Amino acid sequence: MGRGRFTSKRANFQTDLMSIGSFIVKNALRNKRRATLSILSVAVSLFLLVTLLVALRELTVPPEGEGAALRVVVRSRISIANALPARQRPIIERIPGVEAISPFTWFGGKFKSEEAMSFAQFAVDPVEFPRIFVESKVPVEQIKAFQADRQACIIGKITADKYKIKAGDRIMLSSTIYPTDLEFKVAGIYSGSIDDRNMFFHQKYLDESIGDPGEVGTWWIKVRSAEDMPRVVAAINRAFENTSAEVRAESERAFQLSFISMMGSIKLVVGLISTAVVFALMLVSASTMSMAIRERFRELAILKALGFRRRELFAFILAESFGLAMLGALAGVGGAYSLFTFGDIAKMTNGIFITFEVTHKIVGIGLLVAAGLGIIASIGPSISVARMSVVNGLKTLD
Amino acid sequence: MTGANVVTIRDLSKIYRQGEINVTALNHISLEIGAGEFLALMGPSGSGKSTLLHIIAGIDRPTNGECRVQDVDVTRLNESELADWRNQNVGFVFQTFNLIPVLTAYENVELPLLLTRLNRKQRRHQVNTALELVGLADRAHHLPRQLSGGQEQRVAIARALVTSPRLVVADEPTGNLDSQSAHDVLGILQVLSKTAGKTVIMVTHDPKAAAFGSRTIHLEKGELSN
Numbered sequence: 001m002g003r004g005r006f007t008s009k010r011a012n013f014q015t016d017l018m019s020i021g022s023f024i025v026k027n028a029l030r031n032k033r034r035a036t037l038s039i040l041s042v043a044v045s046l047f048l049l050v051t052l053l054v055a056l057r058e059l060t061v062p063p064e065g066e067g068a069a070l071r072v073v074v075r076s077r078i079s080i081a082n083a084l085p086a087r088q089r090p091i092i093e094r095i096p097g098v099e100a101i102s103p104f105t106w107f108g109g110k111f112k113s114e115e116a117m118s119f120a121q122f123a124v125d126p127v128e129f130p131r132i133f134v135e136s137k138v139p140v141e142q143i144k145a146f147q148a149d150r151q152a153c154i155i156g157k158i159t160a161d162k163y164k165i166k167a168g169d170r171i172m173l174s175s176t177i178y179p180t181d182l183e184f185k186v187a188g189i190y191s192g193s194i195d196d197r198n199m200f201f202h203q204k205y206l207d208e209s210i211g212d213p214g215e216v217g218t219w220w221i222k223v224r225s226a227e228d229m230p231r232v233v234a235a236i237n238r239a240f241e242n243t244s245a246e247v248r249a250e251s252e253r254a255f256q257l258s259f260i261s262m263m264g265s266i267k268l269v270v271g272l273i274s275t276a277v278v279f280a281l282m283l284v285s286a287s288t289m290s291m292a293i294r295e296r297f298r299e300l301a302i303l304k305a306l307g308f309r310r311r312e313l314f315a316f317i318l319a320e321s322f323g324l325a326m327l328g329a330l331a332g333v334g335g336a337y338s339l340f341t342f343g344d345i346a347k348m349t350n351g352i353f354i355t356f357e358v359t360h361k362i363v364g365i366g367l368l369v370a371a372g373l374g375i376i377a378s379i380g381p382s383i384s385v386a387r388m389s390v391v392n393g394l395k396t397l398d
Numbered sequence: 399m400t401g402a403n404v405v406t407i408r409d410l411s412k413i414y415r416q417g418e419i420n421v422t423a424l425n426h427i428s429l430e431i432g433a434g435e436f437l438a439l440m441g442p443s444g445s446g447k448s449t450l451l452h453i454i455a456g457i458d459r460p461t462n463g464e465c466r467v468q469d470v471d472v473t474r475l476n477e478s479e480l481a482d483w484r485n486q487n488v489g490f491v492f493q494t495f496n497l498i499p500v501l502t503a504y505e506n507v508e509l510p511l512l513l514t515r516l517n518r519k520q521r522r523h524q525v526n527t528a529l530e531l532v533g534l535a536d537r538a539h540h541l542p543r544q545l546s547g548g549q550e551q552r553v554a555i556a557r558a559l560v561t562s563p564r565l566v567v568a569d570e571p572t573g574n575l576d577s578q579s580a581h582d583v584l585g586i587l588q589v590l591s592k593t594a595g596k597t598v599i600m601v602t603h604d605p606k607a608a609a610f611g612s613r614t615i616h617l618e619k620g621e622l623s624n
Binding site: 019020022023026027030298299302303304305306307308309310312389390391394 | 452455457458477478481482483484485486490492496498499500501505508509510512513518557
């Protein structure tokens, strides 16, 4: 006797997605408390993941603007805290490819009666400064006023808004580094840079107030072209080799990255936390899906008896798991996106972060993690269901 | 109203392995069941009657032997073929109804039709016909928890019939019902066999239920006893 003449007249499973979809939604939401808690656990975890990724990006991604690509930072080879002699300037200026150079000296001033410094101040060369930081937008008359008055300063828009400072105001800062208090006249407000919180004033004003020690914090240089960058960097490093003030010259990008590395292995720590979040999330989701499916073993056995195949049952489980994970992702990633895009992040973080951009890539990572989570969480229950015989499944207690 | 054989069983055995021990559930059974027959399978617990029913219905596999249903040897179909075959040829009625609790009566009955080529309108017609047949058209949009046990079982019968299978298998369909509901359900199964020509195979402990059948066979220790 042969195998028989059975020929399947089965339809495509997706004959009626509405009916199938409604069945999946009803199943997913049959235990509303568990579904809500599952969605919330995914949402909170993904919110945390997105926050960590954005924080990591904000801390580690160096400026990528055209201006930044042409800037070189020169600091003491020993430590960034060590000052450099002002006499280095003409030597650097003579190096071919150097277009502009300005000192960049940390003042560390406290504003008003604040206990800690709430924004950074740097002493610069007011003429060279606009040539180096081309992305900072300041009205021409304000820049002229800044350059013309030794006591003048320009302040970033965020700080100006925070303290309601406007052009023409006078402000007082007490340095935590130098034994001096300085009064400044606000000549202008700048914006459009990567960090619109800082204040810039005349290096000469600082020098005069502290007895002209002939030192600067760092040199910031603009090179003529990106092609000149490696040669200029090498030339500067070479120029001060075996002197009492050896330097380390590097691109702004390299400087920012090395600056970050000084803060410890933030990337590693954030990476580990993110991995732990994702892993914990996966365990929670897998456990929830397993419980949900175990509860319905009998029903899945009935579906098998009625003619549903393994792959169709897998599709049910996958759709349910994926759907819950994606709802969690919408809430978590969407919530983070809304909060960080439309909220005042400077206020929320007390000025630690000015921008907190949830990039498309980070949104993508969040959604991808959720999708992966949905898929992985469905694998275990699907294997159990595939292995389950109809007869054994029907014996399962409700 | 019986005719050519719908089920032909030859030398069928089923041996379960429980740890180190082999348990013979069915021992070289041979049996023929005609079209339109309402067969009652009786026997004490553990006699193998449910196992036999499961093999005929294609939800369990024998260790040896042949089980042809409408000329198809179901023991030789693979998992997917068996799923399709069940969908198109067998209607199931279980003791505990086994309706999906989140779906209405209508949606429960519609479930097997989601695997067919019928469009929504055709499905609606089939589902309504099946529900009318069991007298529950007015309860189509009730959830199982809103129905009595007897009504749930009638919905399960409607689900078993909706794909128009030739074979309906019922595993103690009245085990959880009061006598009136049991009578109603058995009446429906009887009508299916007598007037619609369905072959109904029912496992039961209850001689009164078996009396509704056109034939009763007894199983004992995995063998036919009469």
